[in-house]
Structure formats: C-alpha cells, structure tokens
Amino acid sequence: MKKTLFFLVAIALITQACSNNKEANNQLETNEQSWVADSKIIADVIESSEKNLEKEVFIKGMVEHVCKHSGKRVFILDTINDISIRVESGGNISGFNNELAGMTIAVKGVLKEKQITKEYIDNWESKVKAKIEEEEHDHDHDHETEGHSHSCSVEINSINKMRKWMKENKKDYYSVYFILGQDYEVL
Amino acid sequence: MKQFKHINKVILVIMILGLSWLLPQIWHLITDKATRYPFTYFSSVNHTFCTLEYEKEEFIRKDAHGNTYTEEQWDSILPMFSFRQLATDGLLPDTLNGIALSVKDIRKTNYYFRYKPNELFSPSIPLYPLFESMSGRVDLEMPGDVFRVTKDGVEFINPKTNKINFTKSLKYSKSLLDKGFGGPAKWVAGSPTTRKSYDEGYFILDQNSRLFHFKRVNDKPFVKEIKIPENIDPIFMKTTEYGDKRFYGFVISSDSKLYVISCNKYKFINIPIRFDYKNDNIMLMANLFYWNMGITTDSGKVCYAINTNDFSLVDTLKYHKEPNKMAEASKYFLPFSLKFKSYKSNYIKPRFSAVPLKYMLVNLFFVILLVLLKPIRKQKPTPLAIIITLITGIYGLTTTLLLKL
Structure with missing residues (x-):
C-alpha cells in the first residue's frame, strides 16, 4: 500500500515538473512573439510616418552599423527598399553590442522626427568630405580606420538621399525619422 | 598465513618505487639552478x-x-x-x-598575456557567472547565479539555494539551440571576474566543434556562431578584455599555433611564433607598436618582436639554456624516476620516466658493489637481489641492503 502511494506521489510530482517546464516555455514564446510578430519593414513605417509620429511602432531590419564608441545607436536597413533608420537606445535598451552588425533585429520604439535644414546638410557634407580626404591621406590602414571609412560612406549615402527627397518634395528641410528604442529582439 | 607469503615482494616493490620518487627529488633540490634570461x-x-x-x-x-x-x-x-x-x-x-x-x-x-601549459591541463569547476555586458554602469556586478553547459543548452543555478532557474535556463538554451548548438561543450572560455573594464561573455565550443559567442546583453541572451577556418582545431582559448577592444582572446590549436580572434567579424589571425603548447610558456608584453613575445622552452628562450598592426614578424632573438651538468650526471645513477606533480600540469598523478638504456649500464657498477659488500653483510647476495640491482640500480641496491635480501 505504502509502495503504491509513494509511486503515485512520485508520478504526480514528475508530471507537475514537466508541465511547469512546458508552461514556462510557452510563456517564454508568447512574450517574445507578441510584438515581434507585429514588426514591419522600415518602408511601411516611413510611408505612414505622419500618422505614426510620436507613437509606438514595431520595426525590423538588418543592423548596418553600430556606434562603436558609445553603443547607444544603430542604423538598421530595410534590405528590400534600401532604406535605413537610426535607432537610439532607450527603455530596456542600455546599449547595442558591436556583434549585432549584420544581424536582423525587431525593434519596439517611438517614432520621432527631426527636421534638418538645408544649411545644416551643407555643413555636414563638407565635414564628412574633409574626413574622407584626411583618411585617404592616412596610410595606416588599421581596423579603426576601416570602421571610420565605413561610417563615412554610410553618411554620404544618407546625405545624397536627403537632397533627392528635398528636391522631389520641394522642401527646404529634410525630415529625419528615428526610433527611440524601448526594446529589441534578435531575429 | 598464505596472504603474507608474498608480503616481502610487495614491500620490495613499494620501497623501490618510493626511492625512485625520493632520491631524484633530493638530487634536484640540491643541484637545480633557476635559469634567468635577460x-x-x-x-x-x-x-x-x-x-x-x-x-x-x-x-x-x-x-x-x-x-x-x-x-x-x-x-x-x-x-x-x-x-x-x-x-x-x-x-x-x-x-x-x-x-x-x-x-x-x-x-x-599596453597589456600583458601569459600562458603556461598547466592552464590547459588543469581541473576546473564548470560553473560560470554570466555578467550583464550592457548594464550602463561603470563597474560590472556579480549576477547572483551561475550557469553550466549541458547537452540541452545551459542551466542557471542559484548557488545559495542550489535551485535551477528553469525560465531563465530555457530562454538562454533556446537561443543557443536555435543557432545550432549541440551540447555538452568541449570547452568554455571566459573571464569570470568583475575586475575588468567590460565583459564579452563566453566562447563555447560545442560537441560538433562549432564555436559560439554567448553573452547577456540588455538582460537577453546574445548568441552568434563564429566560423572557424577549416585548418584550425581549437583546443584552448583564453579571453582578453583589453582596453583597445581589438580582440576577444587567444586561441591555441592542436598543432601548436597561436591565433587571436579579432573583434572585426571574428577573424582568426595567426601569430607568427613557434611553440609547443604542452611544454612551453608564453609571455606577451604588448604596446602600441610591437608585441614582445617570449617563448620559454626546455632548451632556452626565443623572443619575438611582432608588428602590432599587421602581426608581421619583425625580429627574433634566441637565448640558449646552459646545460645543467648535475642533471645530466644524475642520468648515470638515477635510472628512472617517479613524480606526482609537474609544473606543466595541475593534475596530481604518477608520472614515470626512464633514462635511455645506455645509461643503465652503470647498474653493473651497483651489482659489483653489492657483491663486494658480501664480507660486511656476511651473506652472499641472492640471484633475486642481483637481478633487482641490475634492473633498478641504486634503488635496488638500497632496498636489498635495507631488507637484507
């Protein structure tokens, strides 16, 4: 009798442990899937930017660049439409690690706008060009120089896109949308 | 009394083994000199x-x-x-x-790196603290739990309560398994101390010799597989968290080559030195321009100057170790030795080494000595005593005399 009772109690405990694990696993998956699944590509978010301004958005893209020195911002790229957006760290994000470069992430954050004037763009472009010229004269091709070269080419591309948008929309400023990140998941 | 019939033989063997441990130790204690290189x-x-x-x-x-x-x-x-x-x-x-x-x-x-063979051949407790690498705080904090690598991923254990945190373990294990991790690990490399300026987590080589970078970022698991070049079989890694953030650490391969894993896309970069990972010590003094690498071997020391930026070999300097004549002399009268410790390993186990057969001809001298001692001992040496002395030299002679064989 005692042996039977002990056996039954053991079975009950094992079953409970297994269901706890399964429940923990399911809870884990549910939490992750709840907003990651809702994330959209950058182009879709930018297209409805006026509607989404100052609101929580869910966005995904490939990490193109991580700010090496502070790790406080990344640029993520919509590989289909060749649009990138800056994500600033905030909320649950203390910073971004360098190894995220090349990985696809989903970001939850608030869409923000900064209006960049034509004068600011002109000044920015001249500074970047000066930096490029300086690096071209530098023969010491260490890895830090390569990192700066990469970030410079990203900036020039961004400047050219801004000018094109301003011309097409007949505006003397460029709206820069960025995400103030709250959380992210690696996909 | 049958069990005591062979007790003398047992004592004989124990005494010979004991002397083969004791006499070489005493000799080296008296005669060894530290080798100093400039x-x-x-x-x-x-x-x-x-x-x-x-x-x-x-x-x-x-x-x-x-x-x-x-x-x-x-x-x-x-x-x-x-x-x-x-x-x-x-x-x-x-x-x-x-x-x-x-x-x-x-x-x-400016940084330093040291490697000794006993780091590779050393028992360790496979429990590791996983620090938050992006806490936003200047100092790292102990996480309060430790993890171990199992065949199903990782388990986080609270050392105070000895309980497993299943939720956290599942979360981090899922990240590893999703990237193709196959446990248990062959080795885990990391720096389990808060006395460093930042944390890069751990590097885990799984059962299938796939290497993973594993760390905790924003309280989430970060896992990335590192592609190992085909010709490299990594057997040991020592992580480094230096101020210039150029490397994750040093890797030693089974063919005694040294590599660093660069922070730039996890590239494996070969360091152009020659060494034997089982026997040689490495000492690195790095600076902005050159790496000063000293490889200490049993026969001397080789210093390498390596360009910090491109890791090309710039210059070498060799020092030869003066042969220890007393150690050489011991080969003639200490035919073999038994050691339990080694400076090349932290494992305590019996290590037996014998001199080449040509040195054992000296044992004939000990046999002659045994025979010449007959008048003093007032007994003729038995055939067993002669054979033992012929094979084991001074150990056999001493044992024979003490046991009055």
Missing part, C-alpha cells in the same frame, strides 16, 4: 631588441648592436615601457613613428 624588450625608437641584465652587482642595459645605455637613456629608447617615468620627467615624446602619444593611449594599448 629582460628583453623591442625598442619602438631604434627598432631593435634591448636587454637588461644584472651582472657583477650592476645593471647592464644594452641593445642588440652592443650599445650600452644609462638608466635615463634606457627610458628614452623604451618609451612604451617607461612612459610613466618619461611623463613624470616631462620627456614623453608628443609623437612616435608618426603616431601622437598620450599616457591614456599608451595605457590602453
């Missing part, structure tokens, strides 16, 4: 090796061309080593080799 550093000023030796109660500072230097001149030709003295004296150059110098930059790029 302090050697590659100058960033005159691009040659410079050495510092203590001879006849004074320091001799010279370079590879034979030029000697005073202490102040020495500081000037080794600015990367003596930067604090030069900065105090106001003599630190503003630029060197076209690069602007500051005490801060020199400190960031």
